């Protein structure tokens with residue numbers, strides 16, 4: 001596994017070429033990383049064209065091309081060649097803080113290059129591929145938040161899978177964990193279709209949005225603490241942009257639970273002491289520091305009627321309260337061993353839907 005992205009050298013040269021994306025990235029970010037050179041963008045002796053890039057984004061027609069260039073025709077790609085690129089922790093902080101809309105935030109997330117180890121890994125996987133996906137183009141970029149722009153339910157995962165989200169460009173899409181998760185979301189009325197196969201497949205989340213604590217696929221599914229912290233401003237800004245409508249947050253696994261708590265504190269919620277412990281079905285009701293109360297409830301059982309349904313957004317962060325629910329991650333290990341079952345997932349998401357008033 002390389003420590004540095006193979007595309008590092010061309011990035012600086014591309015910035016010097018004066019393209020729109022290069023100029024925007026270098027000004028906004030004080031960094032030079034812009035990702036691989038898009039085919040047909042003026043690189044000396046480049047044998048490819050933009051048309052070949054767009055054609056290559058269609059599954060089943062290409063192999064071994066590495067990450068998808070921004071704005072080259074991949075379904076639901078939020079970025080363009082003009083999207084500024086973060087290439088350092090400072091760049092992530094600056095670009096997250098100045099993304100004026102959720103769409104711009106997703107675009108900036110999707111081209112980030114701030115973690116050298118993860119950039120190298122995601123692009124290596126995209127170039128080498130798994131044998132069963134050898135005929136497909138891999139996304140090979142960070143996987144941005146996806147779903148409703150004004151969600152009542154927010155689902156937080158760990159990070160994209162190397163051959164799942166890193167291949168399809170959509171979170172929890174194209175792997176077995178996603179198959180289990182979307183099956184449950186569909187049964188519980190939070191997804192339009194029972195499966196999420198690929199970007200552009202017609203799948204939609206209903207009143208729900210999904211994000212990952214770390215946006216790039218990590219080796220062995222284990223991001224470092226430094227990588228988690230580097231990615232945290234993207235998470236913080238996404239929470240800030242949806243908090244007015246969100247009333248329930250479901251954390252898939254301990255990592256997501258631990259990652260979201262400090263970001264909720266940054267967003268103005270009061271964290272109880274001791275901090276609420278993660279568990280399947282564990283709950284913590286957090287209130288904004290400026291609001292009344294601030295107490296939390298711990299370990300209410302899924303299916304408990306609690307305080308009853310609320311209208312979407314009526315108890316959301318913007319008006320002072322959010323319900324955090326823990327859920328075991330639907331990883332293959334957890335589902336194969338029976339640590340988490342379809343019924344257990346359904347209980348959590350039915351609870352989330354009911355509490356969000358959906």
Ligand code: SF4
Pocket residue numbers: 092109112113114115118119142214215216227230231232234
């Ligand atoms: S993990 Fe986050 S901060 Fe690091 S490169 Fe990916 S998107 Fe950027």
